[in-house]
Amino acid sequence: MTKAEKIKQTLKETKERRRNLSPVVYQLKIQNLSKVREGKLNRVKNNLRVLKGLKEKGYKVGGLKFKKVVSSINLKQYKVSFDIDFERNKVRIQGLGWFRVLGLHQVPQNSEIANAQLIKKPSGFFVYLTCYVKKEHFERDKVRDAVGIDFGVANKLTLSNGLSIDFEVKESKRLKRLQKELARKKKGSKNRKKALKKLQREYERLTNIRRDIHNKLLALFRHYGVVVYQDDNIKAWHEGWFGSQVQHAGIGRLKARLRNNLATIPVERFEATTQECCVCGWKQKLSLSDRVYHCPVCGNTINRDLNSAINILKKGFDLSHNQVVGVGRPELTPVERELVAKILGSNPYIKATTLVEAGSPHFYK
Numbered sequence: 001m002t003k004a005e006k007i008k009q010t011l012k013e014t015k016e017r018r019r020n021l022s023p024v025v026y027q028l029k030i031q032n033l034s035k036v037r038e039g040k041l042n043r044v045k046n047n048l049r050v051l052k053g054l055k056e057k058g059y060k061v062g063g064l065k066f067k068k069v070v071s072s073i074n075l076k077q078y079k080v081s082f083d084i085d086f087e088r089n090k091v092r093i094q095g096l097g098w099f100r101v102l103g104l105h106q107v108p109q110n111s112e113i114a115n116a117q118l119i120k121k122p123s124g125f126f127v128y129l130t131c132y133v134k135k136e137h138f139e140r141d142k143v144r145d146a147v148g149i150d151f152g153v154a155n156k157l158t159l160s161n162g163l164s165i166d167f168e169v170k171e172s173k174r175l176k177r178l179q180k181e182l183a184r185k186k187k188g189s190k191n192r193k194k195a196l197k198k199l200q201r202e203y204e205r206l207t208n209i210r211r212d213i214h215n216k217l218l219a220l221f222r223h224y225g226v227v228v229y230q231d232d233n234i235k236a237w238h239e240g241w242f243g244s245q246v247q248h249a250g251i252g253r254l255k256a257r258l259r260n261n262l263a264t265i266p267v268e269r270f271e272a273t274t275q276e277c278c279v280c281g282w283k284q285k286l287s288l289s290d291r292v293y294h295c296p297v298c299g300n301t302i303n304r305d306l307n308s309a310i311n312i313l314k315k316g317f318d319l320s321h322n323q324v325v326g327v328g329r330p331e332l333t334p335v336e337r338e339l340v341a342k343i344l345g346s347n348p349y350i351k352a353t354t355l356v357e358a359g360s361p362h363f364y365k
């Protein structure tokens with residue numbers, strides 16, 4: 001076998017092996033930086049800054065773009081450019097030595113380590129570790145075959161099992177204050193640099209909270225066989241007056257992650273979602289202020305969004321109104337209830353309530 005053939009063979013084997021694996025990125029925070037080592041890391045960071053400068057010359061960067069602050073360096077080869085000591089919670093970076101890190105416990109045993117990135121953020125240095133994890137690792141305790149999701153405006157989801165989830169992260173008062181402080185500082189001054197750093201940290205904190213919310217929602221949805229959701233044009237929302245709220249929630253990003261990571265059935269936008277009775281199929285117009293759907297035919301009285309979520313689920317499976325019994329029963333099983341509390345309960349910005357049992361606010365609190 002020639003060398004080229006050997007490489008081809010290895011690549012083929014890797015591809016084959018990874019068919020049953022999912023790529024996951026773990027964030028590891030570098031701990032206990034001594035002065036000397038911080039100096040070393042900063043030197044690396046400064047080298048990155050030069051690169052970044054070149055990049056900025058190539059691209060037009062208007063105003064303050066906080067994402068541009070993140071500088072990174074690729075660590076391509078495991079055991080060469082970086083190494084991991086799982087027992088001692090340490091990561092070695094080529095040319096810099098071993099560092100104690102936080103977060104290695106997240107990596108499941110027997111996962112295949114692919115590559116890593118060293119990243120500088122306002123709150124410190126991180127290693128982003130990409131691993132290939134066995135798919136079985138994610139396929140655990142299915143609680144229900146399918147769930148329908150109604151993405152309301154702004155930061156609200158309603159599930160066909162009666163779960164209503166709110167997750168608004170507003171721009172904090174601190175952020176606004178820091179923005180004002182920065183504006184007052186003289187350009188090029190040391191104090192301006194300090195203020196900028198504080199502001200960047202606050203941005204990072206808010207971004208982390210939002211990412212955590214999305215992670216938790218996805219972790220919950222993973223427990224369903226199939227997720228049915230309405231994939232309509234998010235752009236239209238951006239242009240409307242819900243614009244800023246939608247951007248904060250990043251619903252588009254959340255939907256993209258749903259699509260890419262879980263078994264989903266996207267359902268096109270259709271009018272009947274809100275108009276149809278989920279029990280008997282009767283159609284009537286609802287005004288925006290009607291929060292409850294009253295069906296004059298079968299007597300069904302149900303929360304407007306829950307009715308939509310059940311209709312979305314039905315649409316996903318092309319079920320008629322009399323076939324939906326059991327699939328979209330709007331009730332939370334004890335197992336589901338426990339799961340919701342376990343997964344969503346640790347993020348104070350997520351509020352989950354069940355719409356079916358009246359008067360049960362935030363049941364995991």
Ligand SMILES: [Zn+2]
Pocket residue numbers: 277278279280281282295296297298299300
């Ligand atoms: Zn009805």
